[in-house]
Amino acid sequence: xxxxxxxxxxxxxxxxxxxxxxxxxxxxxxxxxxxxxxxxxxxxxxxxxxxxxxxxxxxxxxxxxxxxxxxxxxxxxxxxxxxxxxxxxxxxxxxxxxxxxxxxxxxxxxxxxxxxxxxxxxxxxxxxxxxxxxxxxxxxxxxxxxxxxxxxxxxxxxxxxxxxxxxxxxxxxxxxxxxxxxxxxxxxxxxxxxxxxxxxxxxxxxxxxxxxxxxxx
Numbered sequence: 001x002x003x004x005x006x007x008x009x010x011x012x013x014x015x016x017x018x019x020x021x022x023x024x025x026x027x028x029x030x031x032x033x034x035x036x037x038x039x040x041x042x043x044x045x046x047x048x049x050x051x052x053x054x055x056x057x058x059x060x061x062x063x064x065x066x067x068x069x070x071x072x073x074x075x076x077x078x079x080x081x082x083x084x085x086x087x088x089x090x091x092x093x094x095x096x097x098x099x100x101x102x103x104x105x106x107x108x109x110x111x112x113x114x115x116x117x118x119x120x121x122x123x124x125x126x127x128x129x130x131x132x133x134x135x136x137x138x139x140x141x142x143x144x145x146x147x148x149x150x151x152x153x154x155x156x157x158x159x160x161x162x163x164x165x166x167x168x169x170x171x172x173x174x175x176x177x178x179x180x181x182x183x184x185x186x187x188x189x190x191x192x193x194x195x196x197x198x199x200x201x202x203x204x205x206x207x208x209x210x211x212x213x214x215x216x217x
Contacts, residue, residue, distance in 0.1 A: 020065065028060035031069040047074040047116050074119040074214065079160050080104055083125050083210060084113055086152045092135065101129040108174065119214045126209040128173060136170075136208040149208040156210065165213045170206035 018026065038044035051070040052058035063069055084102060091099045104111045106121040117123060127136075127149065136149055150168045157166040 023065045024063050025061070027065055027067060027069070028063050031060050031063070031067075035071055044071070045073040045075050045077075047077070047118075048072055049074070049118050049120065072119045074117060075160075075163055076117040076119075076121075076123055076214075077114055079156070079164055079212065080113045080123070080125070082159060083152065083156050083212075086155050087125065087127075087148065090148045090152060098127065098129055098132065098135070101127050101132065103128055105173075122211065122213050124169075124171065124209045124211045126171060126173060126207050128207060130205055132207050133170065133205060149210055153210050156212070163215060165215055167211045169209050169211050171209045171211070172204055173207055 035044070035048075039046050049072040050057060050060075051068075051072065052060060052063050053067060055062070060069055084104075087102055088099055091102075093099070103126055104113050104115075105124045105126060106115075106117050111117060111123075136147060153166050153168045156164075160166070
């Protein structure tokens, strides 16, 4: 199981007989060194957002003691790689279109899975084919079974739950499919027959998504 240890370093140091400017300089030097060592040792991600005295992106050298200097590390790349691999295992393979439709989104923007995504972003993996909803709810038979995204959500939560909050949602996407025709009862026993707003002709289709937010350290 992947392990995510919270990176927390105490930036305390001996400051006796040092002028304020010298204290600031030593604090910045210490922070940079601790960051470098943590990344080199695999303790921390190389993707991070930096805060110096609460200022996002400020350089360490601008710190005013006692700080703080905070590094907010992002672990999206391994989490997304695992999520997409598990979705591929559970996806129907008749044409390959379903697997190919999986996209990563940070907010409303489509991203590469290996992109540098800030820790504070809400990140989703979405199946974008119009029939994805039917597969998820069991209204379209596939050899891999229903609830593909819900099953993978549980696996991601089990693997990375210490670092990320993982939820399943049905979401709208830009330029999504608009339903045509009439809703028909599914093949499953006791399948619902009452129309919901997003199953009526002319309604925008919702798509299954795994929605994730990095937990605060």
